[in-house]
Amino acid sequence: MSMNILLLGSGGREHALAWKISQSPLCKQLFVAPGNAGTALCGDNVPIGVNDFPAIEQLVTERNIEMVVVGPEDPLVNGIYDYFQSKEHLKKINVIGPSKEAAQLEGSKAYCKKFMMRHGIPTAAYREFDGGNLEEGIAYIDTQEAPIVLKADGLAAGKGVLILQSKEEAKKELREMIANAKFGKASSRVVIEQFLDGIEFSVFVITDGKDYLLLPDAKDYKRIGEGDTGLNTGGMGAITPVPFCDEELMQKVKERIIDPTIAGFDKDGLVYHGFVFFGLIKVKGEPWVIEYNCRMGDPETEVVMPRLKSDLVQHLRAVGNGTLSQEKAEFNEHTVCTVIAASGGYPEDYEKNKKITGLEAAGGDTIVFHAGTRQSGQDVFTNGGRVLAVTSFGDSISDAVAKSNTTLEKIQYEKKYYRRDIGYEFK
Ligand code: AMP
Ligand code: GLY
Secondary structure, eight states: OOEEEEEEEOSHHHHHHHHHHTTOTTEEEEEEEEOOTTGGGTSEEOOOOTTOHHHHHHHHHHTTEEEEEEOSSHHHHTTHHHHHHTSGGGTTSEEEEEOTTTTHHHHOHHHHHHHHHHTTOOBOOEEEEETTSHHHHHHHHHHSOSSEEEEESSOOTTOOEEEESSHHHHHHHHHHHHTSOTTGGGGSEEEEEOOOOSEEEEEEEEESSSOEEEOOOBEEOOEEETTTEEEEOSOSEEEESOTTOOHHHHHHIIIIIIHHHHHHHHHHTOOEEEEEEEEEEEETTEEEEEEEESSOOTTTHHHHHHHBOSOHHHHHHHHHHTOGGGOOOOBOOOEEEEEEEEETTTTSSOOOOOEEBOGGGOBTTEEEEESSEEEETTEEEEOSSEEEEEEEEESSHHHHHHHHHHHHHHOBOTTEEOOSOTTGGGO
16 A cells, blocks of 8 residues: 655755655655755655654644655654654654654764663773863873864764864863853763774664664765865765675674664663664774764765665555564665765855756766755755765776766856765775
8 A cells, every 4th residue: 555755854865765765656645844856856845844843743644644754863853753652643653763762872972872882882982071070071081092082962963073183182172062062052061982993884774673674885975075185074975885894794793783782772662763874983894883873874875775676665664564574675786876066165154046057967877866956946056065966876986986977077056066086995
């Protein structure tokens, strides 16, 4: 039986999810709130914000929506899952996302670290500090080796992690974060952790809190500049599969990280129906957890969804029905990359409302997912820092990236910027 589905969000991740969901025979009608010019090609955009729960409730009721897929972390940390559970007429709706409590795994670094310690999951050693023991924190930094990693406890739009090369700088920043609210309330508590030196990668699962389906692994490129230089961004590109994610490493990831995490949800009584994004780092051949996110990655989703052969909606329906153990996720063996086209100036100040031309240049092995775009009449305009995610299939990383770069040369808007070197270490 097909159903109406609501997807929340407006980025490249949501266009990729909308693209996949809308291909499912189980999807009758797809609504996206608020969506972008790309999601409008896969379903009906509705101008409702992701945190406006009463308006979402009204839409779900009026449009007979049976499944709500939550793209970004904000509504999850704000408790959208619990909101639906708290209302008799909404209880039966299959909300894909963790409960408010479980979303703290992303919403609070201190909560996340305690969870990992409790369940013996490999992660950097740490201590937490706040206004009550700031001076202890300063003294603690003196006992550590640089670089020092400082993490704002709460959500800080991806900016709350500082890696300082000297203890003096670290002490100054710790004071800024705690005493001067450098990241607002998010940094009233700070986690100081051991620096891990290795190569990062991401692993994703769909879980119902007991069983899980493994999705393709991916690697994203967070820095703005080529050669991984300059400021951190939300992500400037991604590749899958990750060349060093061999069977041996993935076996360790499953045994030491994924299995105890899912078992941890069950032991702790955490309700978790959704995606888990494991931000991992390989250090001397061993996997460690840097962070959990309670949603899919962006831009990783723009490479993971194109590799998923099986029906995403069927998997998500099984999450709601408690039958995930009967599902099997199938992937294709292609190499897939995505290259983000950003607005000049991003991740600092940038301008919006630049007309985009050449979008029809895609085709063949390339899909243009929209991130920060908006439609006005027949035209599409830039509407965010990350504007497009140009995804290509290839026989190799070089081949896939070359296809995305060729398409990006044909797409024009004022101050377009993209990294031409995505996947560079593996070429
Ligand atoms: P997070 O928000 O926890 O993912 O941290 C953002 C980024 O900071 C990560 O993607 C890493 O590149 C870096 N990072 C975080 N924690 C550590 C650590 N303990 N050692 C080295 N790098 C880290
Ligand atoms: N690409 C990293 C993230 O989605 O947080």
